[in-house]
Amino acid sequence: MRDLSTLPRIGFGLFPTPLHKLQNISHLLGTNVWIKRDDLIGMGLGGNKVRKLEFLLADAKVRGAEVVFTTGGAQSNHAMLTAACANRLGLRPILILKKRGVTACKGNQLLEKLMGTEVHFMDTDSYDDIYEEMDRMGRAIGKTYYKIPCGGSNALGSLGYVDCVREIAAQGQPFTHLICAEGSGGTHAGIALGARIFMPDTTVVGMKVDTDPFEEITPAIMREAAKLLELDIEIENDGVLHRDVCGPGYAVASKEGNEAIALMAKHEGLFLDPVYTGKAFGGLIAMAREGAFGPDDNVLFLHSGGAGGLFAVDMD
């Protein structure tokens, strides 16, 4: 396997992020629940995209880019964090977001305004239209540009979460389960591949907050990432575990998600968001109630950020 530290990478995060036990929730759920605080990662309002951007923006620099495009939903945490990280590097970020959803100057839109970010909204449901528009705009600007896919979820971006599992293993507490939200697949892919390498006895579950076919998307990212790492391993689609927690739709609050947000807020003084982490933690609670975890199990939940969305997405 290729040593991760030999790949180009830019340090945006403050690592290792803290990891601690949720005493009250562990008591309520009858198992040991821990949390990995990537919400405290040290850029913007925190969040998982920073780990991916360390590799993606390093690649942009290596390729001589001056302009960086990315995309996502109107309240994309990923797009906001891309702008934050690109600005710090002196690259010019341009966001082309889907028009559907909350485009009012709330949440991540407000943060983008504070950073003076160039944001365009496109009235389409297809990311392919948006990637074409990036090429059109990039050619018109006439500078070398770099396109980051939705969520930063390609093989290179997912290496941020392969490295996160290395970091978790080095923090010394063994885990029976790792649980994360799955919105474009890169985080789950990185964690699942990282677990194969650094924590082979640990079960990884991705909580699907969107309706895309993650049963294919996520293992495909893992295979590409394994190639980048020159790793010779077989990845079967059905060896990658998911649970559907999407509820009424992507970025539409769910009852289970809202309950999970309230439980975490009331008992632990921590805040989850309605789009990703609330629904994902709702899935963890459901698994606990179904008896999926024993009293001696240690279950690690990734707090992947999302604070921007908490102030923008309707929770009713």
Ligand SMILES: *Cc1c(COP(=O)(O)O)cnc(C)c1O
């Ligand atoms: C993007 C995001 C996720 C999902 O990660 P993917 O790699 O896109 O699957 C989870 N939580 C938050 C807060 C996010 O912004």
